[in-house]
Each structure stands twice: as structure tokens, then as C-alpha cells.
Amino acid sequence: MASEGRIEEIKRAALGEISAATTTDELEAVRVRYLGRSAELTEIKKSIGSLPAEERKVVGKGVNVASGEIERDLQSRREELAAAEQEARLRAEAVDVTLPGVTRERGSLHPSLRVVDDIVDFFVGLGYGVAEGPEVETDYYNFTALNIPPGHPARGMQDTFFLDEGLVLRTHTSPGQIRTMLTREPPVYVVVPGKVYRRDSDPTHTPMFHQIEGLAVDRGLTLAHLKGTLAAMARHVFGEEVGIRLRPSYFQFTEPSVELDVSCFACDGRGDPDCRVCKGAGWLEMLGAGMVDPAVLSEVGYDPEEFTGFAFGMGPDRMAMTRYGISDLRLFFEGDLRFLEQF
Ligand code: PHE
Numbered sequence: 001m002a003s004e005g006r007i008e009e010i011k012r013a014a015l016g017e018i019s020a021a022t023t024t025d026e027l028e029a030v031r032v033r034y035l036g037r038s039a040e041l042t043e044i045k046k047s048i049g050s051l052p053a054e055e056r057k058v059v060g061k062g063v064n065v066a067s068g069e070i071e072r073d074l075q076s077r078r079e080e081l082a083a084a085e086q087e088a089r090l091r092a093e094a095v096d097v098t099l100p101g102v103t104r105e106r107g108s109l110h111p112s113l114r115v116v117d118d119i120v121d122f123f124v125g126l127g128y129g130v131a132e133g134p135e136v137e138t139d140y141y142n143f144t145a146l147n148i149p150p151g152h153p154a155r156g157m158q159d160t161f162f163l164d165e166g167l168v169l170r171t172h173t174s175p176g177q178i179r180t181m182l183t184r185e186p187p188v189y190v191v192v193p194g195k196v197y198r199r200d201s202d203p204t205h206t207p208m209f210h211q212i213e214g215l216a217v218d219r220g221l222t223l224a225h226l227k228g229t230l231a232a233m234a235r236h237v238f239g240e241e242v243g244i245r246l247r248p249s250y251f252q253f254t255e256p257s258v259e260l261d262v263s264c265f266a267c268d269g270r271g272d273p274d275c276r277v278c279k280g281a282g283w284l285e286m287l288g289a290g291m292v293d294p295a296v297l298s299e300v301g302y303d304p305e306e307f308t309g310f311a312f313g314m315g316p317d318r319m320a321m322t323r324y325g326i327s328d329l330r331l332f333f334e335g336d337l338r339f340l341e342q343f
Contacts, residue, residue, distance in 0.1 A: 003044055003059050011066040018044055018073045024081045031074050041067055111324055111343050112210050112332055113317040115237070116193050116342075119212055121237045126229070127213070128189040133176045135195055139166045139251045141175035146253040147295050154252050159199040169197035171281075173213035174253060177292070177311055180215060181300035187218035203328045210316045217292060217302065217309030221255070226289060226310035232285065234262050237319065242271050245283065254290025254311055262286050264323070277322065284322060287314035 012033040021027040033039060045063050048056055109117070120130055133141075139150075148154045176192030192213040201207055216225070225245060234244050243263035251257040263269030264278035268306040270277055271282025289312035294304035317332055324343070326332075331339050 002053075004062050006060045007041070007044065007059070009065050010034065011069060014070045018070070018077050021077060021081070024078060024085060027078055027081060029072065034074070035067060035074075035084070035263050041070075048135075065158065068070045072185065075178065104279055108343050110332070110342060111320040111326070112317045114343065115320045115323065116210060116212060118237060119233065119316065119319075120191055120193055122233055123189075123191045125213065126189070126232075128191050128216075131192045132171070132175055132194055133173070133179050133192060135168055135170055135172035135173050135197070136163060139168055141178050142168050142170050145178040145296070145299050146174050147293055147299075148225060148252045151219040152252070156218050161197050161199060164197050165170060170194075170197050171198055172255075174311070174313060175254070176213045177215045177296070178300060181297075181302060186309075187216075188304055188309075189216045189218075201330075203330065204318075204321075206317075206329050206333055208333065209329070212312075212316055213313050214289075215309065215311045217294070217297070217307050218310075221291075221305060221308045221310055223310070226258075226291070226312070229310075230260050230287070230312060234260070238262055238265055238323075241268075244331050249288060249290070251290055252287055253293050254288075257288065257290035259288055260286045260312075277325070286319070287312050289313070 004149060005152050014030065017030045017033075018027065021030055034041060037043065041063055044059065045067075048060050050061070051059060065296050089233050096206065100323055105132045124130065135224075141161075143155055144150065157169040160171050162167065173192045173194050173196060176190075176194070180190050180192070190214070194210050194213075195208055198205070199207060214229075230246075231244050242265070245261050246258040247261060249259040249323070261283035262273060264271070264284055265280065265283055266277035267275040269282045272276065272278045275282075289310065292309035292311050297304040297309065317329060320326070320332070321329060
């Protein structure tokens with residue numbers, strides 16, 4: 001019988017294609033070709049009804065057996081291929097947990113900032129507040145209110161960066177004194193850390209550097225309070241053994257004015273002629289200070305008969321150079337990681 005032989009042929013072809021299929025998609029195409037709605041076997045099955053009763057049974061059985069066998073082969077091949085595909089996908093997606101991770105570099109505090117933090121912490125411990133002011137400052141706050149009137153020679157000594165009319169880059173943090181006193185009633189105890197600017201550039205001067213201003217105004221403050229405060233600060237920053245001395249000095253906005261020196265930590269204040277830090281002086285200049293000039297108190301509306309005050313201004317960059325033995329200030333502001341990573 002023609003169809004019986006044909007069924008056998010179809011089956012063999014199908015089984016051959018099933019084992020040749022290399023992907024589940026290919027296998028699905030094989031299934032459609034041999035068992036789908038328009039497959040030849042399906043056609044034969046549909047025609048069974050019109051066959052003579054005799055043949056019906058034989059052909060019917062033949063078709064069922066053949067499609068059963070194709071079905072089984074499809075199923076086992078499908079499992080094989082699916083497993084292989086899954087395996088390949090897992091291998092492609094595999095994460096190698098032994099690869100080194102992406103490390104985040106850890107930064108470090110800038111040497112100047114370490115000194116600023118240290119000093120600000122010290123004063124906060126004494127009950128001082130912390131204030132900040134703008135780096136673009138008016139001529140009035142930077143000079144006039146600090147007893148440096150227009151045309152005064154002290155202005156010329158500051159190497160000021162002048163901006164538009166009446167504006168400058170602040171040359172010191174002392175305008176912080178004025179801003180504080182104008183917005184608060186005495187007593188005031190405050191430190192003002194920040195950046196300041198002067199037209200200056202050499203191994204120990206940079207156009208931008210840091211200062212910390214200090215201001216105390218209260219009833220009955222004297223130079224003794226100033227000296228005691230600065231001595232305590234020096235011990236905090238440079239150690240208990242440090243010696244201090246006050247030298248007379250001059251600032252427009254303090255009277256009297258002093259400069260504070262600390263004993264050289266490198267030669268213990270002996271002033272060794274070959275000491276690289278103090279160059280034989282035995283002392284290091286640390287800051288300028290003084291009793292707030294009564295003219296400044298009056299300017300901000302404080303009564304100089306009732307209140308007295310002291311102020312001081314220091315350079316934490318210089319202090320960091322001293323503390324860490326760095327000889328060129330310009331290194332501080334170049335942002336070179338090889339330098340910064342050492343702290
Ligand atoms: N502003 C002064 C300077 O930059 C320092 C100073 C501050 C002096 C406060 C006295 C009082 O040199």
C-alpha cells in the first residue's frame with residue numbers, strides 16, 4: 001500500500017531531521033514540518049475517513065505509530081537541546097567572582113585643613129562660635145571699618161586684588177570681625193576660618209592662602225586674656241613643651257598690637273645656627289594679634305567704655321608647613337596626588 005510505505009519514509013526523514021537539529025528553534029521547525037496542520041502525515045490522517053474500511057485500520061495505525069514515534073524523538077531531542085542551550089547561557093553569563101573588584105580610592109585631608117580643624121576644634125572647646133564670610137568683600141569691610149581709611153598707605157601694603165568698584169578679594173579674614181560685631185551684641189567669641197587673597201607668589205607666598213581670625217569682645221578683657229588664650233592654643237597645636245613670646249607689632253585695627261612667636265620645635269628653641277626650620281632664631285612667627293582698637297568698636301556700635309576685646313589672625317598653611325616640614329607653600333595648592341597622599 002502506497003501510503004504505508006510513504007508513512008515509513010516520512011517517519012525516517014523526520015527522525016533524521018530531528019537528530020540533525022542543533023537548536024530548539026530548528027527543532028520546532030521540524031515539528032511544524034512533520035506534525036503541523038499542513039504536514040503530509042496530517043493530510044494522510046485527514047484522508048483516512050475516505051479510505052475503504054480495510055485500509056482505514058492499517059493506515060490509521062501506521063499514522064499513529066509514526067507520529068507517536070516522531071513525537072517521542074522530538075521530546076527527547078528538545079530536552080537535550082534545551083539543556084545544552086541553558087548550559088551555554090549560564091556559561092556566557094557567569095560572573096568570575098575571583099576577579100579583583102573596582103576599588104574606590106580613599107582621599108585624605110589636606111594638610112592645611114588638618115591644622116584648621118585642629119585650631120577650630122580647640123576654640124570651639126573654649127566656647128567660641130564659628131563664622132564665615134564672603135571671599136569677595138567690600139572695600140568697607142576689608143579696609144575702612146578696620147580703621148584703614150581710603151588713601152591710607154596700609155592699603156598699598158596688602159597687595160590687594162581689586163575687582164569692580166568697591167569690591168576686592170579679601171586680603172585677610174579680619175572683615176569677619178566686622179561682620180560678626182555688626183550682627184551680634186557683645187559678648188562675642190568667634191573664630192572665622194577662610195581663604196584670603198594677595199598678589200604674591202614665591203616659595204612661601206601663594207596668591208590664595210588660608211587664615212583663621214579670632215575675636216573676643218566682653219567686659220574686662222585684657223592683654224593677659226589674649227596671651228593666655230594664645231598660649232593655650234600654641235600648646236594644643238605644638239605640644240605642652242612649646243614656648244611662646246609676644247613681640248610688639250602694629251596693625252591698624254588693634255592697639256596695642258603684638259605678634260606671637262613659638263619656640264622652634266626642630267631645635268627646641270635653642271636656635272641652633274644650622275637649624276633648617278628657624279634658621280638659628282630659635283623662634284617661629286605664628287600670628288598677629290592685639291586688643292581691638294576702640295575706633296573699630298565704635299564703628300560697629302559697641303561702646304568702647306563698656307567693652308574691650310582682643311583679636312588674632314593666623315596662617316594655618318604656614319603652620320602646616322612648620323608642622324609637616326614642607327618647604328614650598330606652592331605644593332599645597334597644586335593638587336598633586338603624590339604630595340597629598342602623604343598626609
Ligand atoms: N589681619 C592681619 C593680617 O592679615 C592679622 C591680624 C588679625 C592682626 C587680627 C591683628 C588682629 O596680617
